[in-house]
Amino acid sequence: LALSLTDVQFRPGTNDCVVVAGTLADPYSGEVLPFTKQNANEVQIDHVVALSNARQTGAQALTLDQRTDLANDPRNLQAIYGPLNQQKGAGDAATWLPPAKAYRCTYAARQIRVKKAYSLWVTPPERDALVRILDGCTRA
Numbered sequence: 440l441a442l443s444l445t446d447v448q449f450r451p452g453t454n455d456c457v458v459v460a461g462t463l464a465d466p467y468s469g470e471v472l473p474f475t476k477q478n479a480n481e482v483q484i485d486h487v488v489a490l491s492n493a494r495q496t497g498a499q500a501l502t503l504d505q506r507t508d509l510a511n512d513p514r515n516l517q518a519i520y521g522p523l524n525q526q527k528g529a530g531d532a533a534t535w536l537p538p539a540k541a542y543r544c545t546y547a548a549r550q551i552r553v554k555k556a557y558s559l560w561v562t563p564p565e566r567d568a569l570v571r572i573l574d575g576c577t578r579a
Contacts, residue, residue, distance in 0.1 A: 440484065443518035444474055467519045467546075469539035483524040485517045486510070487546065488553045491529035497559040505557065515553045532572065533564035544576035 441447050444461030459476040467485075474482045490498075490510060498506055509515060527535045537546050547569050554561060561569065 440474075440482070440518055442513075450476075463518055463520075465520045465523075465539075466517065466542045467523045467537035467539055469541065470520065472520055480521050482518055483521040485519045485524045485527065487515050487517055487549045488559065489527070489529040489531070492531050493557070493559055496554070496562065498557065501557060509553070509557050512553065512556070514549060514556065517549075531562070531565045532568040533562065536568075536572070543572050547572040547576075 440458045441449075441455070441461070444458065444463055446460075446462045447458060448460040449455045450457040450459050457476075458474070461474045463472045463474050463482050465472055465482075472482065486493075488509075493509060498509060501509065523538070532547055532550055536543055551561075551569060553559070
């Protein structure tokens with residue numbers, strides 16, 4: 440969480456471990472959101488490749504250590520606006536995309552990187568969605 444916020448404030452005496460406030464530039468919505476510990480559900484950590492989706496596309500064959508790595512991999516973690524995380528649920532690129540169209544190329548690329556890193560497969564509808572998104576991206 441602290442890595443995703445600016446103006447981060449920590450609870451005193453926690454060695455900068457407990458975040459109590461900050462500001463999130465939410466990539467999924469494109470909005471800038473305040474974060475406070477009292478309203479912690481407003482900012483949630485999304486698994487870019489949902490763990491349920493990962494289980495359905497090959498993670499069941501991973502070792503416990505590999506599944507733990509997948510669940511905690513920074514490439515697969517993104518602080519976002521909580522209601523969007525709830526909306527996404529276990530969705531993949533075929534069923535859910537961030538409302539901020541400017542972030543969709545990054546989102547698709549991150550999903551592919553995570554799936555490749557853990558040898559997860561992509562369903563045909565997901566592949567079609569990822570190809571459609573990436574075809575519209577600028578290549579540098």
